[in-house]
Amino acid sequence: xxxxxxxxxxxxxxxxxxxxxxxxxxxxxxxxxxxxxxxxxxxxxxxxxxxxxxxxxxxxxxxxxxxxxxxxxxxxxxxxxxxxxxxxxxxxxxxxxxxxxxxxxxxxxxxxxxxxxxxxxxxxxxxxxxxxxxxxxxxxxxxxxxxxxxxxxxxxxxxxxxxxxxxxxxxxxxxxxxxxxx
Numbered sequence: 001x002x003x004x005x006x007x008x009x010x011x012x013x014x015x016x017x018x019x020x021x022x023x024x025x026x027x028x029x030x031x032x033x034x035x036x037x038x039x040x041x042x043x044x045x046x047x048x049x050x051x052x053x054x055x056x057x058x059x060x061x062x063x064x065x066x067x068x069x070x071x072x073x074x075x076x077x078x079x080x081x082x083x084x085x086x087x088x089x090x091x092x093x094x095x096x097x098x099x100x101x102x103x104x105x106x107x108x109x110x111x112x113x114x115x116x117x118x119x120x121x122x123x124x125x126x127x128x129x130x131x132x133x134x135x136x137x138x139x140x141x142x143x144x145x146x147x148x149x150x151x152x153x154x155x156x157x158x159x160x161x162x163x164x165x166x167x168x169x170x171x172x173x174x175x176x177x178x179x180x181x182x
Contacts (some may be wrong), residue, residue: 002058004152005112006038006145007048009064016072016121016134020063023117023141030142032149049101052110059113059152061145062101065134066118073120073133075140077148080114117144 008024010017027038037057041048052060066076080102102114119141122131130138 002035002152003056004032004036004149005051005057005060006032006036006149007051007060007062008038008040009042009045009048009062011043012128013126015123015125015127015129016119016131017065017124018128018130019065019119019121019134019137019141022130022135022138023063023145026138026142027145030146032146033153035153036149045101049104052101052105052112052114053108055110055112057112059115059148061148062114062116063141063145064116064118065121065124066116067121068118070120071133072122072131073137075137075144076116076118076120077144078116078118080116115148117141117148 006024006027008020008022010020012018012021021040021042024038024040032038039051041051048062051057062080066078068074068076070076080099105112119134119137122133
């Protein structure tokens with residue numbers, strides 16, 4: 001199995017934006033295997049960009065609050081694609097969103113697969129507490145990530161000639177499915 005990075009993203013001072021950080025804290029209690037690194041990147045998008053550009057990961061699972069119009073607490077698994085309008089230069093490090101990180105590492109030639117496990121936020125107000133709906137989704141997100149890791153262990157890395165995909169799901173983007181995301 002190739003290396004996997006599970007990266008928690010978000011600002012713990014903005015309510016549900018701290019979802020990704022909470023999920024990786026939960027996952028640190030589990031053993032996901034020797035080829036899986038679980039890390040809290042918080043608001044340090046520049047560090048995440050450099051970590052992924054290094055080329056040591058075949059797959060990156062970014063865990064973040066994702067507003068897609070669903071009910072608060074709805075979980076999504078999204079196959080991330082780079083934003084075509086991002087230039088080759090590294091954007092402002094203070095505004096480095098997951099989409100910009102993905103675009104930048106792809107421009108550098110990194111080819112890791114990037115999945116986003118996201119949760120629909122209820123509030124992004126200044127508070128260090130997750131809303132009840134989002135807090136209740138932490139265990140479900142942790143299970144989605146365990147499923148992704150297990151699937152990755154069974155599937156050869158991209159470029160090996162064999163197929164690659166996401167865990168079984170309805171591919172609709174909600175509760176375990178995968179959708180394409182620009």
